[in-house]
């Protein structure tokens with residue numbers, strides 16, 4: 001069966017970009033694939049802003065709760081916390097030794113996040129994509145459902161796996177499976193509502209342009225109604241000329257399952273006010289069941305912790321043999 005792996009950082013509250021770019025596919029892929037989903041806390045400690053340890057612990061359990069609320073099914077899929085397995089960090093070291101400094105330096109996300117930090121930028125932030133490669137390759141993932149911003153990281157994981165196989169494994173018996181990224185049809189890159197030329201991001205300066213998965217309906221409506229559009233008044237999909245309207249069309253498309261062109265034709269001529277009202281309503285309806293389930297699950301954090309402990313055991317059963325094989329292939333002497 002096709003194996004799927006994906007992860008998300010507990011570095012802030014989940015937003016519409018996370019949901020539409022990744023989580024919607026996470027949930028649907030469970031139907032016919034073998035899925036492994038992860039709260040990547042080791043990635044979250046690389047972020048430039050100093051993190052508060054207690055907040056990180058809270059966010060880790062909250063994000064796992066969010067994943068369950070959106071529809072990750074622990075009966076069918078594995079859900080776990082990255083740091084519960086030492087295998088991810090250990091495999092990262094092996095991959096560090098087959099990854100070029102230049103490959104990491106040119107990663108767009110590293111360039112963005114390290115900007116202004118000079119020489120004090122952490123080695124962890126630099127090495128981040130190698131840890132991500134370990135996440136994916138340890139599980140022999142064929143497919144990685146992510147937003148468009150992760151494309152380069154998945155390509156790097158593929159390159160690292162290919163290089164490792166080429167150097168250390170027979171051609172007919174590779175150690176690692178080479179993954180490919182899976183993006184949603186619409187909303188693979190959800191943009192900030194206040195500045196539709198930048199992606200919606202947990203690290204944005206203002207929350208006005210971000211819709212959080214757990215935002216109340218009134219807040220959602222307010223944020224969408226005040227989304228930046230343009231002065232032309234027509235409704236069509238053109239990311240260059242009309243980034244704000246195009247972003248709202250993609251959000252509406254993802255929320256309703258209808259095509260962007262069809263929606264544009266329906267709403268053109270009706271004015272931005274009515275269009276935004278329709279987008280707000282669709283988003284509120286889409287989020288309603290997830291918000292209700294979140295409230296139920298948050299009442300029972302013990303149950304979420306139990307699911308994560310079970311998930312870690314099941315994840316280890318896949319990751320540990322992969323790591324053992326990689327250590328053997330690279331020439332490390334077995335302990336016994």
Ligand code: TYM
Pocket residue numbers: 005006007008009010016017018019020021022040043131132135136144145146147148149150153187188189190191199200201
């Ligand atoms: P993270 O935690 O930033 O985001 C989680 C997922 O949400 C997607 N996403 C978006 N999609 C569309 N529009 C947006 N504005 C938007 N913002 C975020 C991301 O593409 C991602 O799919 N490096 C990863 C986490 C990671 C990972 C992995 C992912 C670590 N190991 C292994 C896949 C496989 C990250 O920072 O995602």
